[in-house]
Amino acid sequence: MARAAPRTYPAELKAEFLRLVREREIISTVAHELGIHRPTAYAWARKAGISTSEARKVNPRREEFLRLRAAGLTRVEARARVGADARSATDWDKGITIINRGRVYPDGRVVRYPVKNNDSVPERRTRAIGGSVDLNVVEKIIHPRYLSLLEREQLQDLRRAGLSIRAIASEMRRAPSTISRELKRNTVSVRGYMPHTAHRLSVKHRARPRQAKLVANAELRSYVQGKLAKRWSPQQISHRLVKDFPTTPQMRASTETIYQAIYVHARGELTRELGKQLRRGRIARKPHKQPDARRPRFVDPMNSISNRPAEVDSRKVPGHWEGDLIIGALGGSAIATLVERSSRFVMLGHLGRERTAEAVRDSLITTVRHLPTSLRGTLTWDQGAEMAEHRAFTAATNFDVYFADAGAPWQRGSNENTNGLLRQYFPRGTDLAVHSVDKLLAVAEELNDRPRKSLDWDTPAERLSALLEVS
Structure with missing residues (x-):
C-alpha cells in the first residue's frame, strides 16, 4: 500500500503559528486552532528554539499574590485581593506544585492522593475458570475447617503423585470425605484438579444469598413503614412488634434488620422516603471510628515522645525545648511559646491572626534563628494541627521534633506551667494580635528575670548562662 503524501503547509501559516506560540507559550492549543498536525507543530517549535517546557505560562494572579504576601499582607487578605480560592492560595504560599494525583513540596516530598474508595478495602476482581470473584473474599481466612489455598496446592501435588483419596487424607490430616467432596465439587478443568480454580469455586459456593426479610414479608414491611412515618426509631419498632404480634413469629424484625432495609436494600425513592423518617435524616450509614484504628495526624509521620532521647528527661543537658500555642479570643489570634526544659528559659513567637x-513554622524559625547549635536539640509539641510542617521546621533549624501522646499534657509540663504564667500578661478572652514583637520580647525578658523555686531561686536567664558556660 502506497504511503500517503506528506502534509504541506504554507509558509504564512507556519509564521503565524510561531508568532502565536511565542505570544501564548502553548503549542498544542495553537496547533489545534490552526489545524496543524501536532508532531509537525512541535517540530517547528523545536527548530525555532521554542522549548515545549515554555508552555507553562506564568500565572499573574500567583505572582501578584506572592508580591502582596511579601509586602506583609496575610494570606486571607492577599487571596481576597487577587480573587483566588483558599486551596490555591495555600499552595502558592507553601510553594507546592500540583501533579497528577499528587503534590510536590518545595523540599522534594511527593504526596500522592489516595484512590477514592467508599469501603475500607478496594474491590479487586479476577476473571478465570470459576467466574468473577472478589479477590479480597478469596484471600480471607474464614475458619481452619475450610481448606486453605496451600492445602489445595498440596492436594494437587499428592493427586498427581498417584496417591489414593485415603492416603491423601492421611497425609493432609483431613477426613477422606473432605478430600472426596473437594475433588468432586471443584474439578472443572479438563486438566484435572486446579487448586486456584477450586479455591475460587469454594468461595462462590460458600455464599448463601437470600431475600431480605422486609422485602419478602409485605405485612411486616407495611408495619415498619407505617411506624417510621410516625417518627418511631427502629429500636422502638423492633420491640413493639413483640407486644403487638406475640403469637406471630413471622412479625419479627431486629433493629439492625430495619436499618439494613433502609440503608442497604431500599433503593431510589424508597431510600429517601425511609431515611427521612429517621431522627438524623440520613440516607446512608455514617461509619464509626474505631479507637484502635486512628488515622495519621499529619502527612509526614510523627516522631513519638517515646523515641525521644533519655537524656531529655534528666533536664541536665540544655537545648531541649517544649512548645505550644496560647490562643486569644474566639480562636482568632495566637502566640507561640517555647520553654527550655533545663533552665525554664522562655521564648515567644509572634503569630498575630x-x-x-x-x-x-515561619514564626518558630524566626524565633530560634539566633540560638547557638548547642541549644538546638529537641522540641516536644502536642499533636495540634498547627505543627503539620514539623519536617520543614526540622530541616530549617536542625531541631528534632517529638510529639507528646494524645491527651497527655503532663508530658510537656514545663510548657503548660509557663503558659499559665504568661496568662498574667495575656489574659484569656483577649485579642493577642494587638501585641507587637517588641512587646513579646519584653514579656519574655521579664519572665526570664523572675526567680523560680524549681531553680533554687535562680532566674531562667542565670541558669541558662551557667549551663552554657559548663557545656
Missing part, C-alpha cells in the same frame, strides 16, 4: 501550620 494566623495560626496555620505554615505561619507557626
Whole structure:
C-alpha cells in the first residue's frame, strides 16, 4: 500500500503559528486552532528554539499574590485581593506544585492522593475458570475447617503423585470425605484438579444469598413503614412488634434488620422516603471510628515522645525545648511559646491572626534563628494541627521534633506551667494580635528575670548562662 503524501503547509501559516506560540507559550492549543498536525507543530517549535517546557505560562494572579504576601499582607487578605480560592492560595504560599494525583513540596516530598474508595478495602476482581470473584473474599481466612489455598496446592501435588483419596487424607490430616467432596465439587478443568480454580469455586459456593426479610414479608414491611412515618426509631419498632404480634413469629424484625432495609436494600425513592423518617435524616450509614484504628495526624509521620532521647528527661543537658500555642479570643489570634526544659528559659513567637501550620513554622524559625547549635536539640509539641510542617521546621533549624501522646499534657509540663504564667500578661478572652514583637520580647525578658523555686531561686536567664558556660 502506497504511503500517503506528506502534509504541506504554507509558509504564512507556519509564521503565524510561531508568532502565536511565542505570544501564548502553548503549542498544542495553537496547533489545534490552526489545524496543524501536532508532531509537525512541535517540530517547528523545536527548530525555532521554542522549548515545549515554555508552555507553562506564568500565572499573574500567583505572582501578584506572592508580591502582596511579601509586602506583609496575610494570606486571607492577599487571596481576597487577587480573587483566588483558599486551596490555591495555600499552595502558592507553601510553594507546592500540583501533579497528577499528587503534590510536590518545595523540599522534594511527593504526596500522592489516595484512590477514592467508599469501603475500607478496594474491590479487586479476577476473571478465570470459576467466574468473577472478589479477590479480597478469596484471600480471607474464614475458619481452619475450610481448606486453605496451600492445602489445595498440596492436594494437587499428592493427586498427581498417584496417591489414593485415603492416603491423601492421611497425609493432609483431613477426613477422606473432605478430600472426596473437594475433588468432586471443584474439578472443572479438563486438566484435572486446579487448586486456584477450586479455591475460587469454594468461595462462590460458600455464599448463601437470600431475600431480605422486609422485602419478602409485605405485612411486616407495611408495619415498619407505617411506624417510621410516625417518627418511631427502629429500636422502638423492633420491640413493639413483640407486644403487638406475640403469637406471630413471622412479625419479627431486629433493629439492625430495619436499618439494613433502609440503608442497604431500599433503593431510589424508597431510600429517601425511609431515611427521612429517621431522627438524623440520613440516607446512608455514617461509619464509626474505631479507637484502635486512628488515622495519621499529619502527612509526614510523627516522631513519638517515646523515641525521644533519655537524656531529655534528666533536664541536665540544655537545648531541649517544649512548645505550644496560647490562643486569644474566639480562636482568632495566637502566640507561640517555647520553654527550655533545663533552665525554664522562655521564648515567644509572634503569630498575630494566623495560626496555620505554615505561619507557626515561619514564626518558630524566626524565633530560634539566633540560638547557638548547642541549644538546638529537641522540641516536644502536642499533636495540634498547627505543627503539620514539623519536617520543614526540622530541616530549617536542625531541631528534632517529638510529639507528646494524645491527651497527655503532663508530658510537656514545663510548657503548660509557663503558659499559665504568661496568662498574667495575656489574659484569656483577649485579642493577642494587638501585641507587637517588641512587646513579646519584653514579656519574655521579664519572665526570664523572675526567680523560680524549681531553680533554687535562680532566674531562667542565670541558669541558662551557667549551663552554657559548663557545656
